[in-house]
Structure formats: C-alpha cells, structure tokens
Amino acid sequence: MTKEHTATVGSIGRFMNRAQTDAVLNVCARLKSSAGALMPILHAIQSELGFVPHDAVPVVARELNLSIAEVHGVLSFYHYFRKEAGGRHVVHVCRAEACQSVGATAVEAHAKRTLGIDFHGTTRDGAIRLEPVYCLGNCALGPSIMIDDTLYGRVSTQRFDELMAGARAAGEA
Amino acid sequence: MSATRIHVPCDAAARSVGSDATARAILAEAKRRGVDVELVRNGSRGLLWLEPLVEVSTSAGRVAYGPVQAKDVEGLFAAGFTSGKPHSLALGLTEEIAYFKNQERLTFARVGLTDPISIQDYIDHDGFRGLKRALALEPAAIVTAVTASGLRGRGGAAFPAGIKWKTVLGTSADQKYVVCNADEGDSGTFSDRMVMEGDPFVLIEGMTIAGLATGATHGFIYLRWEYPDAHRALNAAISAAYAHHYLGDDIQGSGRRFDLEVRLGAGAYICGEETSLLESLEGKRGQIRYKPPLPAIQGLFGKPTVINNVITLASVPIILDKGAEYYQHFGMGRSRGTLPIQLAGNIKRGGLIEKAFGITLRELLYDYGGGSLSGRPIRAVQVGGPLGAYLPESQFDTKLDYEAFAEIKGMLGHGGIVVFDDSVDMAAQARYAMEFCAIESCGKCTPCRIGSTRGVEVIDRLIAGENPAKQATLLRDLCETMTYGSLCALGGLTPYPVLSAINHFPEDFAKPARTRVPA
Numbered sequence: 199m200t201k202e203h204t205a206t207v208g209s210i211g212r213f214m215n216r217a218q219t220d221a222v223l224n225v226c227a228r229l230k231s232s233a234g235a236l237m238p239i240l241h242a243i244q245s246e247l248g249f250v251p252h253d254a255v256p257v258v259a260r261e262l263n264l265s266i267a268e269v270h271g272v273l274s275f276y277h278y279f280r281k282e283a284g285g286r287h288v289v290h291v292c293r294a295e296a297c298q299s300v301g302a303t304a305v306e307a308h309a310k311r312t313l314g315i316d317f318h319g320t321t322r323d324g325a326i327r328l329e330p331v332y333c334l335g336n337c338a339l340g341p342s343i344m345i346d347d348t349l350y351g352r353v354s355t356q357r358f359d360e361l362m363a364g365a366r367a368a369g370e371a
Numbered sequence: 372m373s374a375t376r377i378h379v380p381c382d383a384a385a386r387s388v389g390s391d392a393t394a395r396a397i398l399a400e401a402k403r404r405g406v407d408v409e410l411v412r413n414g415s416r417g418l419l420w421l422e423p424l425v426e427v428s429t430s431a432g433r434v435a436y437g438p439v440q441a442k443d444v445e446g447l448f449a450a451g452f453t454s455g456k457p458h459s460l461a462l463g464l465t466e467e468i469a470y471f472k473n474q475e476r477l478t479f480a481r482v483g484l485t486d487p488i489s490i491q492d493y494i495d496h497d498g499f500r501g502l503k504r505a506l507a508l509e510p511a512a513i514v515t516a517v518t519a520s521g522l523r524g525r526g527g528a529a530f531p532a533g534i535k536w537k538t539v540l541g542t543s544a545d546q547k548y549v550v551c552n553a554d555e556g557d558s559g560t561f562s563d564r565m566v567m568e569g570d571p572f573v574l575i576e577g578m579t580i581a582g583l584a585t586g587a588t589h590g591f592i593y594l595r596w597e598y599p600d601a602h603r604a605l606n607a608a609i610s611a612a613y614a615h616h617y618l619g620d621d622i623q624g625s626g627r628r629f630d631l632e633v634r635l636g637a638g639a640y641i642c643g644e645e646t647s648l649l650e651s652l653e654g655k656r657g658q659i660r661y662k663p664p665l666p667a668i669q670g671l672f673g674k675p676t677v678i679n680n681v682i683t684l685a686s687v688p689i690i691l692d693k694g695a696e697y698y699q700h701f702g703m704g705r706s707r708g709t710l711p712i713q714l715a716g717n718i719k720r721g722g723l724i725e726k727a728f729g730i731t732l733r734e735l736l737y738d739y740g741g742g743s744l745s746g747r748p749i750r751a752v753q754v755g756g757p758l759g760a761y762l763p764e765s766q767f768d769t770k771l772d773y774e775a776f777a778e779i780k781g782m783l784g785h786g787g788i789v790v791f792d793d794s795v796d797m798a799a800q801a802r803y804a805m806e807f808c809a810i811e812s813c814g815k816c817t818p819c820r821i822g823s824t825r826g827v828e829v830i831d832r833l834i835a836g837e838n839p840a841k842q843a844t845l846l847r848d849l850c851e852t853m854t855y856g857s858l859c860a861l862g863g864l865t866p867y868p869v870l871s872a873i874n875h876f877p878e879d880f881a882k883p884a885r886t887r888v889p890a
Contacts, residue, residue, distance in 0.1 A: 240637070277637070296558045332556065332757075333555075333558045337713065338561070338713070349384075352387075
C-alpha cells in the first residue's frame with residue numbers, strides 16, 4: 199500500500215490504531231473482488247479484531263466503492279456484528295422456544311445476575327461478553343449456550359457457573 | 372488382529388454434551404491398556420438423548436453404548452466393550468434400537484453411519500450415484516424426475532421443487548445460480564445442521580445436480596454463523612470434492628462445470644426468507660424483496676436462481692439414484708417422500724426421526740419421544756418454528772402432512788416439534804412470539820415492523836387485566852392486519868402462535884397478574 203493511501207486512512211480512521219487499520223485494509227484487499235463482498239469482509243474484520251470498529255466503516259466503504267451509509271446500514275442490520283470492543287470470551291445464551299421449554303429463562307436470569315451485566319454488556323474484568331441468540335440448533339439438548347464457537351447443551355445454572363469459571367481460567371492462561 | 376473401530380460423533384449436539392472428552396478418554400484408555408483402536412468421528416445417529424452415543428464395530432454390526440461420558444470409559448474397557456460385551460450403558464445393536472429401526476431414512480441414510488468428511492466413505496455408501504445418473508441425462512429429464520418425485524421445499528413453504536427448477540431451466544441468461552438456504556433459524560429444528568455436519572457431500576451432490584438440471588454453474592451455501600461445526604465440515608467436504616473432480620470445471624470428465632462456496636449469515640432470522648437471503652448474499656441489509664419477479668427469473672445478482680433449503684437439495688441425490696417413483700412411493704396425499712422430523716424441547720427422547728409423511732403427532736410425542744423430559748403432562752407443542760401454531764392435546768392426532776396442518780391453521784414448516792409441559796405460561800409464549808417478530812423484523816413493511824411492537828404492548832395490557840375484552844378484540848384486529856398486510860411470512864405468520872395460544876389456552880390470559888412469573 200502506498201504512503202499516501204495510509205495517510206488518508208489514518209485521517210479517517212483516527213480512533214483505530216495502526217494495526218487495526220492495517221487489518222481492515224488487508225481484509226478488504228483479500229476479499230473485495232468477490233461478488234457480494236461486504237458480508238465476508240465484515241465477518242473477517244470481526245474475526246480478526248473481535249468487533250467492527252466504528253472507524254472501519256468509512257474505510258470499507260471506500261475500498262468497496264459504497265457509501266458510508268450503505269456499509270453502516272449493513273453493519274447495523276445484523277445482530278451478530280459487534281460494534282464495540284470488549285470481552286475476551288463471547289457467551290451467547292439461547293432465548294428461543296425449545297430452550298425456554300426446559301428452563302432457558304432461568305439460565306438467562308442467572309447469567310445476568312451472576313455476571314452483573316445485561317445482554318450486550320461485558321463483565322468488569324473484561325472476561326465475558328453476554329449476547330442473546332435465537333436458536334443454536336441444539337433443541338433436543340437445551341438449554342444451550344455457545345462460548346466463542348463451542349456449543350454446550352443441558353446447561354443448568356450450576357453448569358453455567360462452571361463453564362464461566364472455565365472460560366475465565368482459559369482466558370488468563 | 373486388526374484395530375477395533377469405535378465411533379464417537381463429532382456432531383455439534385453430541386459435542387455439546389461431552390463427546391470430545393469421551394473420544395479423548397477412549398484413546399487414552401486404549402493406549403494405557405495397549406488395545407488397538409481406530410477412532411472414527413461420525414455424524415450423529417440422531418438419538419440425541421443418548422449422546423454421546425459410542426458405537427463399537429463387531430462382526431454382528433455396530434453395538435451402541437450411551438450416553439457415555441469420559442468418566443464411564445474406564446469401566447467400559449474393563450467390561451470388554453471393545454468386543455461388544457454387556458455393560459449398564461449397552462444398548463445393543465444400534466440399528467435394532469426401535470427409535471432408529473422404525474424410521475425411513477432416505478435423506479439421512481448415511482448420517483451417523485459414515486465419517487462425514489471422507490469422500491471415500493461417501494462413495495462406498497452409494498454416494499455420487501445420483502450425480503452419475505444426472506450427468507447422463509438431459510437437463511429437462513433431471514427436472515422431470517424431481518417434479519415426478521413430488522419433492523416439495525422442506526424449508527417450510529413446501530413449494531414443489533421441480534416447478535422452481537423448471538422455471539430456472541426455461542429462463543435464458545449468461546449466468547445462473549444455485550443457492551442453498553442453510554439459515555436454519557427456527558427453534559426446534561436442527562436437521563439441516565445434522566446433514567451438513569454428518570453428510571456434507573450429499574448437499575454438495577444435490578446442489579451439483581441442481582446446477583446440471585438448470586444450467587447454473589455457481590452455487591452458494593448461505594449458512595448461519597451459529598453453526599461453526601457445519602461450516603468446517605462443509606469447507607472440508609468442498610475441498611475434497613474439488614480435489615476429486617466432483618466440483619470444478621470438469622465434473623468427472625463430463626466437461627460440465629459447477630463451483631461452490633459457503634457464505635455466512637450474521638444472526639438475522641429474516642435471512643431464512645429467500646429474497647432476504649439473496650439480498651444478504653449480495654452484501655446488503657437482509658430486507659425482503661417484492662415478488663414478482665420470482666428468484667427463479669431474477670434472483671441472485673438479478674440472475675435466474677434455484678434457491679432451496681438444505682434438506683430439499685440433500686433429498687435430490689437419492690431421487691436421481693433410486694428413481695422418482697421410489698421416493699414418491701413414501702408419504703400421503705400431496706406430501707410425498709419423507710420428512711426429517713426434529714423432536715425437541717421438553718421431551719424425554721429428543722432427536723431426529725425421518726419418516727414418511729402421515730405419522731401423527733401423538734405417535735411422535737409418546738411412542739418415539741416417551742413423553743416430556745420433566746415427567747409432567749405435555750400441554751402444548753409448537754410445530755414449524757416460531758411462526759408455527761401452538762397445538763393442544765386435542766390436536767395431537769393430526770397427521771404430519773402439509774395439508775392436514777393447514778386445515779387446523781398450523782404449519783409443518785421445517786418439521787420441528789417443540790414440546791412444553793404443563794408449567795408453560797401460554798400468555799408468555801404469545802408475548803414472546805410478538806417480541807421475536809419485533810426483534811427480527813426487517814422493517815420493510817409496517818404491519819410487521821410496527822405491528823409486532825404494538826402486539827407486545829397489547830398482550831402486556833391484556834395480561835395485566837386492563838379492560839381485557841377490549842384488548843382481546845384489538846389483538847385479533849392487529850393479527851388480521853399482520854396476516855393480510857405483511858409482505859412475507861414473518862409478519863404474516865406471527866399471528867399463528869399468538870392466536871393459537873389465545874384460542875386454545877384462554878385461561879392463561881386471564882390469570883391474576885400477581886401469580887405470574889415475570890418474564
């Protein structure tokens with residue numbers, strides 16, 4: 199990438215650090231030629247940075263020759279894309295009917311209370327970010343949660359506590 | 372002496388209850404004892420309450436043990452399970468277990484049997500036979516076979532697959548696409564996931580046949596992000612299919628081309644609606660499109676597009692292999708073939724049951740399912756996902772058939788059955804249906820976008836007992852507006868769970884507010 203190129207990006211993406219800006223540009227360079235590239239690009243940014251920074255939006259827009267509004271519109275439409283940093287582990291708690299029928303509502307309430315956060319929040323130690331999800335496809339073995347990309351079934355409140363302790367320990371190692 | 376072959380599922384549901392740890396324990400214990408073991412990570416047989424279900428290959432067949440946790444492994448070895456000996460977790464021959472034996476497995480023939488990402492295993496178990504047939508046929512003959520089989524879209528809308536394909540075949544264009552809808556978002560459903568994780572090649576084969584039938588040369592699988600295991604399995608299988616020339620520019624020396632890739636969704640239920648899915652694939656907000664034009668004429672990037680659900684496409688290879696008549700022979704009325712039914716929620720024996728259309732709910736709930744998990748009476752079941760009706764006990768004799776369900780103002784949808792015991796609060800379920808619609812609405816049409824939010828408010832007032840007769844009238848009026856005024860099934864069908872709850876379980880809406888558990 200040229201010097202001039204980086205300078206322009208730097209002025210737009212002023213709240214992204216250099217490494218984040220480079221990551222966004224690299225993702226765009228790698229994926230932008232494929233048809234319908236925006237979704238794969240947003241996924242790749244989130245997978246590399248843990249979220250899609252606000253200031254990645256104008257960068258992606260320029261790289262794909264889209265308006266900032268178009269990119270913002272897509273980013274904000276999909277529940278999975280996270281717009282803020284936070285949480286070494288993302289915990290998705292299923293709220294859908296099959297899990298409700300075996301006690302998911304109690305697990306959800308327990309999760310919020312014991313972690314001290316609501317959905318979309320991150321614990322004060324930065325270990326856990328809590329998100330709702332509508333079906334993990336494990337409907338015969340609910341209640342289900344997903345920690346990062348690992349699925350857990352038959353999650354009682356006790357098992358939830360054990361899994362959180364495990365995630366915290368894994369995050370510190 | 373050759374190694375004992377032991378199967379431990381790699382299916383996400385099995386993994387969610389510890390199959391990875393079980394597999395590791397088996398390898399460690401075998402090593403400690405100096406027993407020669409070949410570990411195969413198969414898909415799941417679908418007997419999910421028995422997961423992790425471990426199978427040992429013996430001369431008599433595969434012997435099942437389950438559920439096997441890591442802590443059970445030492446005792447299993449001590450009891451001689453590597454030669455199929457008895458143990459308290461022993462279940463006998465897997466294929467003799469009634470739950471499995473009484474099924475009619477066509478689409479799921481290989482799921483749980485094979486190593487999902489071994490192309491050789493796939494070929495050894497009748498894989499790619501449908502594709503070989505298709506390569507020898509004219510496109511119109513493939514379409515005729517699919518039409519004659521009576522196969523209807525298994526995603527939920529139940530539109531005849533052959534008609535869609537015929538439209539795409541008959542529309543000329545420089546580029547056509549095959550899109551697989553793998554955005555299985557309905558609660559209570561997991562059959563798409565199980566096929567993609569347990570037999571990904573069958574989907575690849577089905578999509579390739581769809582390409583040959585319609586002249587489409589590029590395929591996309593639109594997969595929900597919630598299925599990372601399926602993502603890995605599909606990518607591994609696609610790579611293997613390219614390496615063995617089952618995908619690419621010269622399929623099996625035929626000179627025919629088909630390319631395939633996986634794209635991920637991002638947590639939008641509405642993207643299971645086909646036009647919204649196409650928008651998302653194009654890199655846009657997943658807002659639905661007006662129809663017409665039909666996707667078969669102007670679909671992905673404006674080109675003619677076959678768009679079908681995973682199970683629909685995965686059912687095509689066996690239709691081509693064994694013939695339309697063979698497939699059509701199963702089922703009842705206008706619902707032909709088999710339906711992979713998913714028994715879920717508060718049920719003792721939850722899992723995947725592939726049966727010909729025509730089985731009753733009662734048989735599924737009690738003969739297969741064994742009643743509720745909690746042991747309490749089953750009070751309601753929701754069939755067909757979050758947009759499906761809640762059915763009371765008096766409707767449990769309904770046969771699983773598209774038309775029979777339409778008659779009772781229900782829908783079969785994608786074949787998911789969610790069971791609730793008598794502790795369920797149906798007013799809370801009705802409220803949730805509206806809340807879900809509000810969260811997931813794409814926002815394009817007013818009845819769905821605003822109606823769902825107003826629906827939550829009206830139900831809240833109804834539950835609180837604020838002039839209930841007036842609220843009930845208002846709610847019915849709102850449901851009518853949503854049913855007839857919404858652009859797609861999300862707003863149009865949300866009234867199903869709401870009205871069925873209020874019609875069949877009116878007592879739950881009249882409880883004094885203070886006895887209610889807060890949501």
